[in-house]
Amino acid sequence: FAKELTVTVWAGGTGPNDVYRLDAIEIAAEQLQREAAIKGEELKIKVEKKAYSGWEDFKQAMTLAAEAKTAPNIVVTGHEDIGPWAQSGLVVPIEDYVDLDSWPLNNIYENLMDIASFSGTVYGIPQDAESRPMFFWKPHMKAIGYNDADLDALPQKVQDGSYTMKNLLEDAKKMQDKGLVQPGYGFYPRYTNGPDFWQFYTSFGGTMEQDGKLVFDKAAMQRAYQFFADAVKDGVTKKNHIGMPADQWWKEVASGKAGIWHGGTWHYARYVNQEGLKDFFGNVIFTLIPAGEGGKANTLTHPLVYLLTSGHDKDDTEIAAQLIKIASEPRINVLHAVKSAHLGISKSETEIELYSSDRWTREATERLLPYANAMPNNADFGTYWNIMWKGLEASWTGAKSVDAAVNDVEGELKGTLGDKIIIR
Amino acid sequence: MRILLDNFSKSFGATKVIENMNLEVAHGEMLALLGPSGCGKSTTLFAICGIHRPTGGRILFGDRDVTDLPSQVRNVGVVFQSYALYPHMTVAENIGFPLKVKAIPSADIRKEVDRIAALVQIGNLMGRRPSELSGGQQQRVALARALIRKPDVLLLDEPLANLDAKLRLEMRSEIRRIQRETGITAILVTHDQVEAMSMCDRIAIMKEGEIIQIATPAEMYNDPRTAFVAGFLGNPPITFLHGVAAKGVFSIPGSEIKVPLPACVDASDGAKLTLGVRPEHYNPTGDVPVTGVVNFAETQGRENLYDVRIAGGPLLRSIQPVRHDIKIGDEVTWAIDSRNVFIFDENGRRL
């Protein structure tokens, strides 16, 4: 018995800090070959890796390749893709190939496993976890009157709902008025489309899905849009913020040019490694996304998942599944978690010293993960998302009034999704 | 190889260019096709060489019907009006091309090209491109290319139109010599009557797709069948006087000109006639004196040309050896040579 095969792995949104997404599969292949050798089988696995730095191109390539039956064996993508891809049969359930009761899969956080499922079937294995905090530049906060104790208490205040979005805008304005930051730099949000913006919808009381059906909460969305429109109106956020060059954004938030911003747990790695913010904890404080009117503090986790694609030989897919399983072992997964400042996927992982000795991963896990939401795995969520973003962009840039934007979104949702979405 | 056009017709779409033309060119003969622009000369040649299909009738080479054969197999040499040399090939390649497409070994081609190039005296130009040749040299390359495949039929479409006087004269004799030596049947299309007359055995004069007259050059000049032919041949051109017949005499009302009609001409009194007088037949030595005023004079080197306006308006042209005694405005009395005038009826038919 001898088998030789090439396993292809593609990952979206993957930069130099995230190489272990792909490398983990390579490590797993090494391990699996050894296991096979012991069983007296000759197994040779070649792993071909491809990292896409962005998402659009990755999803385009993956979708078309899968349609052409030339998809990679394994893809690493956002969990929200499970819905549509499962429905169109581009991916196959991983539960058909692995024993979910065995270690390490049985050690993965239950809610993460849920996020990797669609319609009751487990399609993928979580590759990482993260969450998306609000960041505050400590020196500026101090300059507008917070003392150290206040700052230490801030995460709790946010969690309690006593520090809200409204306070946030006020603080941003104060920083600007005091000349600590330039106009438009008080609140410095993400500069492109991203899952982050659903957090604001949630903050203002929105719900994304209920009983398997998408939900559009008009009032909550209106408030969320209004928040950004107000930020622009107050001058604490730039009207033309969306689409700015990435490098500039990173440089600015890591150097105190911006007062308050939101990002992801993995930003830590870039701030510290590439952008040279050596004393992170001395300069930055992070919290949940504060509550807005009608909602509560929250954060969003957007785990990436390993998925198996269809169109391959069953045996090959099984080996690919094995590789995913091995790659999910805490010792291997922790490499990614710590290097890229993501969060672990299993309880045991937090006990590995590499992880537990890292202040960032530890604090972030404690402070954020319990309150993390996720986007629903729903085949139509992408449509909803695109429409929601379009409305946000329009009201942000002033192309439409907030009310008009919300109404247009409602109209388009009705037109596109019909009764697949509950509008209220 | 005899060429026979048998009831040949050609139209382009709705435009009828040639209708039921019959023409026979004898083996080894050189025929000139002469006629005004647009009369269908080139069309006839194109049909003979197979580029155009006749819309009616047959074309025979010898006894073989070639009407439906493609050009490639007709073995015709053509010198196009514009030479149509291949600009990207050297002279040698141009000349050798008809042999090359027959897949003849290149050594043989080279020998044959050298032979034919010597014949047209361009042996020293073999490596040049057409653009590096003077007009006369290009002309000879085209000729060599037409001759190298030993064509049965040689078609020349206004081959000398672009040359200056001296070169033209040289080429004229060159072509005639080669055609004679090789015994090819040839058709020459031209709009220059001197060329036609000097080079060809016979001349065919065309008008609007019809052949008006076929004859030897001298016959054509001296015995034109219609006023059109008479007017077409001759340089300077013939002058026409319009008048009436009266008792065997041609006269122009309002002028004193009276030219006796030759006996052979049978014209009823009062019939409208046209008298054609060639410039060389109106001069001091003629027999019917006519007085007029010189209204134009021009030196042409060895000869002078005069336009004489006679009383009553008509104009006579005279060409004479150079003389210096006549100026514009002088009144002259020269005479028409009445034996050499042509008489045409109202419709231009010669009487």
Place this chain on the structure above:
Amino acid sequence: MRILLDNFSKSFGATKVIENMNLEVAHGEMLALLGPSGCGKSTTLFAICGIHRPTGGRILFGDRDVTDLPSQVRNVGVVFQSYALYPHMTVAENIGFPLKVKAIPSADIRKEVDRIAALVQIGNLMGRRPSELSGGQQQRVALARALIRKPDVLLLDEPLANLDAKLRLEMRSEIRRIQRETGITAILVTHDQVEAMSMCDRIAIMKEGEIIQIATPAEMYNDPRTAFVAGFLGNPPITFLHGVAAKGVFSIPGSEIKVPLPACVDASDGAKLTLGVRPEHYNPTGDVPVTGVVNFAETQGRENLYDVRIAGGPLLRSIQPVRHDIKIGDEVTWAIDSRNVFIFDENGRRL
């Protein structure tokens, strides 16, 4: 308006085309510029009308130095060799263009255009585009356009090269008449000596950027200064015999030809000479009989042309009224008219 070229030179980059040319054309005169292709005729015209700047010397119109004035203000009418009609304009617009750019009211333009068009007899074509005209008509449009601005100077660059014999004759007299009537100073460039001789007051013959001789047409024909001039004028061309002088007699070694040299010719014994004999001076009526074999004969309508190869190789050409008694291969004894031969020295200078 007198035209004066004073030490005029023109080079294109490194190519010297004209060097130190001096030329004066008198007011109201029509001068022909004649010369082989590439000798610099067009270049001279282009400098006169201001399209090219001279690289040296001056150009004067009357007494005004125009050397550095742009074309637009020189008031020159030019008929370009290629007509240079504006293809997108009608005949009327073409003719009216020089007035239009002067912002003359369009009613006036129309009147003037009609007048000049009638003059060149194209009044019925005013609405056509150049592409819908025959060559002769285009030619006349170009002429009308050159004339309409009442130019001081008229420059004609090979204006008749593309016309057929009949049209050519008509246009020749037309141009001359207009030039005479309006008293314009004109320069005619041509490669056709009949045209030059018949139209112009004087002829200038050029060779490689230099003027070789300026004279009236008759003078030029009868008294050429060099062999080049003699060879250039005359159709059919003059024939040259190469021989030596011996005791006042021209003889060709190896042949029996002996032509007495005119008294005025001073040639030492043994000097190499060239004898020029025009075809009309070798015929049955001359005084120095020469026997030879006819090796080429051609009918040109009213005249026949013969090439006679004389013993020892040289060739004499003869043109005579039509006769039917001579065939190729016949031996003939015709005579050279020794009073009308030209004698040239080794360098082609006339003696």
Place this chain on the structure above:
Amino acid sequence: MRSSRTLGLIMIAPAAIMIVLFFLMPVVLTAVFSFTNMTTATGISGGAYQIAPNSLIALKDEMPEVVQQLTEPRYAIDEEGIKGVEGLALEPGIARELREKHLGEVFSSRREAERMIKDLTDRPSTRDVKQISEQFNRSVANLRFSSKEDLFASLDKFGFKMTPEEKEGLASATYTGWSWTTENFSRIASSPDMAQILFNTLLYVALVLVLFNTCYAMLLAIWTHYMPNVQATIFRSVWLLPRITPVVIYVLMWKWLAWDTGFISTFMGKFGYAPKNYLLDNAYNAWLFVVLINGFIGASMGMLVFSSALKAIPKSQFFASEVDGASRWQQIRYIILPQMRWPILFVTCYQTLSLLASFNEILLSTRGGPGKATEVWSLAAYHTALNNYAGNLEYGLGAAMALVLVIIGIILSLAYLRVFNYATLVARPLIED
């Protein structure tokens, strides 16, 4: 039949094949797609029938029990299943133990059934566990059937009593593939965004075409025409640079010029202006740059065509007009421009169509932003069908949008063919062989 005809057919065949493959078939397919609701979730190649809880939500009210049964996994250890296990040629002990200890047990999820199997004495491998559990599956939950017939057959096999109508209802509810619809067009017709995008497209095409592709290109051609050779070559080359530079770099250079950290910002910074993203500062700026970026490329094509057409005007006409007294402006007005009719028409036609279909430069520079200010039709089609952040590729809608462009293009080019006086373009062959 005749030689040139056969030869013609052979010689045109490659072009014809490529055109059929890569133009005609795609157009036909696009037309077909535009009448479907195809998206990533439905797939392109056709769907399957999958009994998943999600897909049955809609049917819940109609036939509650059936849905209940259908979506409830049922793993029953029965004789039939054990026979199946015996047929798998595994350790014989497995089937024996199953029969002895577990016959008659029913599990409500696969995972539970598999846990039981894993506890057998002859512990099977994961792979075998999966095989064994399959033998006992007595429900259709979460199964995928490639055809309706398969679906119905399984329903029958598992003993579901359903009327044909119910079956059909079930089939259409569980179908995962695309279906026919005209909704794409009504969406295009009714969406205010689409109207905006259409307006953007027209504005974009008109601005670039008029300002650069024709007017400025003509200006360039004429200017360089009147220059000495060396200078003319230099300027022509400079203006050709945008075209010969690969678009990715070309746009990168504009970004370098216009970004916050770019040249303009730095330069203006010297005069005390705060750096900003000039490219995306506001819609007007974005438009300015989009027009400039495309215009600078577009100008070169016009320049080439006009310059070579200008070169083809015989020199003598310039001479003649100068002699006739025309000033330079009069020369341009009366001699050059009237004779440029055909080139201008050609460039206009060719470039309108090119511009309608082009979006590379916009995609790489503004991505249609800020907001959707510079989104043009073809870019929107691309975003819709192929390239968006959420990965939700709406092939059907995208195809409908592409089809709209195709139709506009066809109408325009037919109009242009009329203007070109099409008949004069196909001359009869002069060799009649």
Place this chain on the structure above:
Amino acid sequence: MAEKSQPSANYRTWPVILALAIVSLPLVLMYAYLFIDTVTDKQPAALMPDTLTLRHWTFLWQTPPGRPNIWLVTLNTLIFTASTTAVVLLVSSMAGYVLSRLNVPARGFFLAGVMVLHAFPSVTLIIAIFIVLQMVGLYNSLIGVILVKAAIDLPLGIWLMKGFYDSVPWEIEMAGVVDGASRFRVWRSLVLPQVRPAIMALALFSFLSSWGEFILPQVLAPGGQVQVLSVYLSGLIADDNNFDFGTFKAVGVFYVIPVLLLYGFFHKYLMNIYGGGSKG
């Protein structure tokens, strides 16, 4: 085409040169800095560079992790471009000839069709093109992209070639036929050499357009093995983790140099783009 127009010396040219120089300034600036920035470092808010460096060029000898080797990509690009050009030349020079000269059925229809084809925004038909490619098994292969790119360039190519063939004198072909050559032979040995300028112009056009092509390879051949420079560069730019304008520009310069060289050698042919044109 005896004389081609060339302005006479009758007008002053410097005002025009000055005006054009001013308008051209942004372009000159952009390209100048494109080169300067690749070999220098400068302070963030400075216009003038202060140090020379080669560090932006390290991509030539160091393959960054997760990216294909630049030389491999360059080779791919070369193959892609050269093949596309070859296909375009071959196919459109044949089809153009047929449309201009040969007597085939539905010739006019085909010609009109080609014009209309240009109206098809092929990039937006890309999904369908993808299906077709998948059907013929050429998805994610260089050959597939080559064929599609060539097909897209065909309408222009055919029109251009047709225009040029139209201007070849019929006499040359007639002479060839009379000399006994077949029509194919006539095309190959007599007509093709006459349209060499057109072929050069088309080749250059096609080469330039393929060299810069971005969307097609990006969508139709996303695999790492067939990546081309445009995709490589845009991937580099999109990667916000390694943002370095200097390196982008260096890759850009590396990318643009071949076309500049090519242009330098052949630019005079581009001026022939309107050789025969569609009509006077």
